[in-house]
Amino acid sequence: MYCFTVHRLLSTPHDEQLEGAAAAAGDRAARSAMDAPVTLLVFLVAVVAAAAEMPRLEHPHKGDGSLSLLAVGDWGRRGAYNQSMVAAQMGIVGEKMDIDFVISTGDNFYKNGLTGVDDKAFEESFSDIYTAKSLHKPWYTVLGNHDYRGDALAQLSPVLRKVDSRWICIKSFVVSAEIADFFFVDTTPFVLKYWTDPKNSRYDWRGVSPRETYMANVLKDLEDALEQSKAPWKIVVGHHAIRSVSQHGDTKELLEHLLPILKAHGVDLYLNGHDHCLEHISSRDSKIQYLTSGAGSKAWRGVQTANADKVEFFYDGQGFMSLRLTAAEASLAFYDVAGEVLHTWTVAKPATGY
Numbered sequence: 001m002y003c004f005t006v007h008r009l010l011s012t013p014h015d016e017q018l019e020g021a022a023a024a025a026g027d028r029a030a031r032s033a034m035d036a037p038v039t040l041l042v043f044l045v046a047v048v049a050a051a052a053e054m055p056r057l058e059h060p061h062k063g064d065g066s067l068s069l070l071a072v073g074d075w076g077r078r079g080a081y082n083q084s085m086v087a088a089q090m091g092i093v094g095e096k097m098d099i100d101f102v103i104s105t106g107d108n109f110y111k112n113g114l115t116g117v118d119d120k121a122f123e124e125s126f127s128d129i130y131t132a133k134s135l136h137k138p139w140y141t142v143l144g145n146h147d148y149r150g151d152a153l154a155q156l157s158p159v160l161r162k163v164d165s166r167w168i169c170i171k172s173f174v175v176s177a178e179i180a181d182f183f184f185v186d187t188t189p190f191v192l193k194y195w196t197d198p199k200n201s202r203y204d205w206r207g208v209s210p211r212e213t214y215m216a217n218v219l220k221d222l223e224d225a226l227e228q229s230k231a232p233w234k235i236v237v238g239h240h241a242i243r244s245v246s247q248h249g250d251t252k253e254l255l256e257h258l259l260p261i262l263k264a265h266g267v268d269l270y271l272n273g274h275d276h277c278l279e280h281i282s283s284r285d286s287k288i289q290y291l292t293s294g295a296g297s298k299a300w301r302g303v304q305t306a307n308a309d310k311v312e313f314f315y316d317g318q319g320f321m322s323l324r325l326t327a328a329e330a331s332l333a334f335y336d337v338a339g340e341v342l343h344t345w346t347v348a349k350p351a352t353g354y
Contacts, residue, residue, distance in 0.1 A: 053221055053224055053225060053228075054172055054173050054174050054183070054221045054222065054224075054225050055170055055172075055173040055174070056173065056174040056175075056176055056225075057140075057168070057173065057174070057175050057176070058175075058176050058177075059100065059101060059138065059175055059176070059177045060177065060178065061100070061177050061178050061179050061325075062098070062100065065179065065326055065327060066179075066324060066325065066326050067100055067177050067178075067179055067180060067324070067325045067326075068097040068098060068099045068100055068322070068323070068324045068325075069099050069100055069101050069102060069103060069322070069323050070090055070093065070094055070097075070099055070102045070103070070135075070320055070321065070322050070323075071102070071103040071104075071105060071271055071291075071293040071320065071321045071322075071323065072086065072090065072102065072103075072104060072105070072293055072295075072296040072320040072321070073104060073105030073106055073107060073144070073239070073272070073273025073274070073293050073294040073295075073296055074105070074106070074107040074144070074273045074274070074276050074294040074295065074296050074297060074298070075087075075104070075107070075108065075125070075129075075296025075297045076107070076108045076109035076110050076121065076125035076126065076296075076297070077110050077125060077297040077298060078121065078124045078125050078129075079124075079125070079128075079129050080297065080298075081297040081298035081299070081318070082297060082318045082337050083125075083129060083296060083297035084129055085318070085337045085338075086295070086296055086297065086318050086319065086320055086337055087129045087130050087131075087132070087135075088132070089319075089320070089335060089337065089338065089339035090102075090130070090132070090135060090320055091130070091131070091132020091133075091134050091135050092132070092134075092339055093320075093322055093335060093339065094132060094134030094135055094137075095132070095133070095134040097322060097324065098134075099134060099135075099137060099322075100137060100177070101137045101138040101139070101140055101175075102130075102135060102137060102138070102139045102140070102166075103139075103140050103141075103182070103237055103271065104139055104140070104141040104142070104273075105142065105144070105237060105238075105239055105271060105272055105273030105274075105293055105294060106141070106142045106143055106144025106145075106147060106188075106238075106239030106273050106274070107144030107145065107146045107147060107239065107273060107274070107294070108125075108126070108141060108143070108144065108146075108147055108155065108169075109121050109122070109125055109146070109147060109150065109155075110125075110146055110297075110298075111146060111149070112146065112149040112150045112201070113146060113147040113148065113149050113150020113151060113152060113154075113155070113204075114147075114150045114151050114154045114155060115150060115151055115154075116151050116154050117151075117154045117157045117159040117160060119150075119151075119154065122160060122163060122164070122167075123163065123164070126164065126167070127163065127164045135166075136166060137166065138166060138168050139166045139167055139168060140168050140175055140182065140184065140237075141155070141167065141168060141169040142169070142171075142172075142184050142185070142186060142187075142237060142238060142239055143155060143169070143171065143186060143188060143239065144188065144239040144273060144274065145188045145191070145194060145203075145239065145240075145274070147188075148188050148194070148203045148204050148205075149201050149202060149203060149204070150204065151204060152204040152206070153204065153206060153207070155169045156169055156170060156171065170184070171186040171207075172184055172185050172186045172218050172221065172222070174225050176231065177231075178231065179231060179232055179233060179325055179326065179327045180231050180232070180233035180234070180235055180325050181225075181229045181231040181233070181234055181235070182235045182236075182237060183222055183225055183226065183234070183235070183236045183237065183267075184236075184237045184238075185218060185222060185236060185237065185238040185258070186218060186238075187238035187239050187240040187251070187254060187258075187272075188203075188239060188240070189205070189208045189211055189214050189215060189218075190215055190240070190251070190253040190254060190257060190258070191240060191251065191253055192211075192253060195211055215257065219257060219258070219261060222236075222258075222261060223261050223265070226261070226265035226267070227265065229265075232327045232328075232349055233268050233269075233325055233330060233349070234265065234266060234267045234268055234269075235267070235268060235269045235270075235271060236258075236262055236267050236269070236270050236271070237270075237271045237272070238254070238258070238270070238271075238272050239272060239273050239274050240254060240272060240274045241254075241272045241274055241275055241279075241290065241292055242254045242255060242258065242259055242262075242270055242272070242290055243281045243283075243290040243307055243309050244272075244274070244275045244279060244281070244290075244292055244307075245279065245281070245304050245305050245306060245307055245311055245314055246275035246276070246277045246279065246292070246301055246303055246304065246305075246314075246316065247275055247276075247301040247303040248274055248275050249305060249307070250307055251274075262286075262288060263285075263286045263288065266287070267288055268287060268288070268289065268330070268347075268349075269288070269289050269291055269323075269330070270288055270289070270290050270291065271291045271292075271293065271321075272290075272291070272292055272293075272294070273292065273293060273294030273296075274292075274294050275292055275294050275301070276294050276295055276297075276298055276299040276300075276301055277292060277294060277295055277299060277301065277314065277315060277316050277317070278292060278293060278294075278295050278313070278314070278315040278317075278319050278320075278321065278334045278342065278343075279291065279292035279311070279313065279314050279315075280292075280311075280312040280313040280314075280332075280334070280343060280345060281307075281309050281310065281311050281312060282309060282310040282312055283309050283310075284308065284309050284310060289312075289345075289347075290309070291321060291332065293319075293320055293321040293334075295315075295317060295318045295319045295320065296318070296320065297318065299316065299317050299318045300316055300317055300318075301316060302316065303316075304316065312343070312345065313334065313342070313343035313345075315334065315336065315342050315343070317336060317337065318336065318337040319334060319335050319336040319337055319342065320334075320335055321333065321334050321335070322335070327349075328348060328349055328350065329346060329347070329348050329349065330346065330347050330349070331344070331345070331346040332344065332345050332346075333345075
């Protein structure tokens with residue numbers, strides 16, 4: 001069993017707290033009328049508080065002071081394109097590492113997100129695929145651009161937690177695990193072309209428009225959360241890459257608006273999906289490591305283009321990433337679809353007396 005708490009909400013049962021946090025980050029009008037009045041009260045408190053800070057979940061580390069997790073993105077294809085094979089290997093590695101949770105870097109359901117909370121794609125692409133016991137831990141999840149092409153609010157709904165209690169999806173939020181704070185950022189609204197040139201796609205901008213106001217609020221909330229963080233490790237998660245040498249490349253809007261904040265507040269790792277590959281890129285002018293884990297299903301794009309930073313590792317195929325943290329050290333590894341270790345990296349950090 002696992003447990004966590006949500007700050008800034010009334011003292012209520014576990015599920016109602018999480019529902020309040022989800023509401024604070026999503027479109028409030030989309031809340032289901034079936035929820036009880038107590039939940040509505042939690043929701044109203046969260047709406048007021050959301051103007052000041054990101055919803056915060058607490059997840060304790062292990063008794064030995066360590067924290068282990070897996071990260072995967074761009075996966076939801078009902079098991080196709082080797083999704084099931086990647087899931088099987090995640091289960092094996094997850095058991096060996098005794099993971100605490102999983103991070104999903106977005107594009108959770110292809111090709112156009114979910115049609116609603118009753119869309120069977122949720123079970124067929126998530127519950128029925130990630131069946132290993134070791135993966136029955138919280139899945140902390142952000143939305144990707146393909147998720148926004150469907151009913152984006154469905155993925156935020158507490159209804160899905162009744163289908164599969166692992167599912168935790170909020171637009172932007174913080175997971176505090178004592179030795180590390182994870183800052184999940186909703187990056188899709190930052191990308192201008194989705195607004196100005198959507199081509200044949202329709203994006204669900206409910207609760208997001210106007211873009212400029214939404215971006216400003218997200219950045220302000222993130223900066224405030226980073227300033228408050230006392231954790232030794234600061235890790236930011238978004239769907240879109242800041243740095244990538246694969247098909248999509250760098251995201252100019254994140255380079256302009258998000259990266260300066262990460263540098264100013266000493267962020268250690270930026271973890272993303274979007275490009276269907278595995279990457280590790282080191283910043284040449286800061287300590288930030290850019291990590292792409294977007295290879296949960298369809299991959300093999302056949303593109304690699306250098307950028308201004310140092311490429312430590314690039315793999316144009318399916319797989320996932322693991323991360324183990326202590327207060328003094330971070331160790332990551334990338335795995336392919338057969339579970340073979342492709343790349344490892346470790347960095348030490350002096351204890352900070354957190």
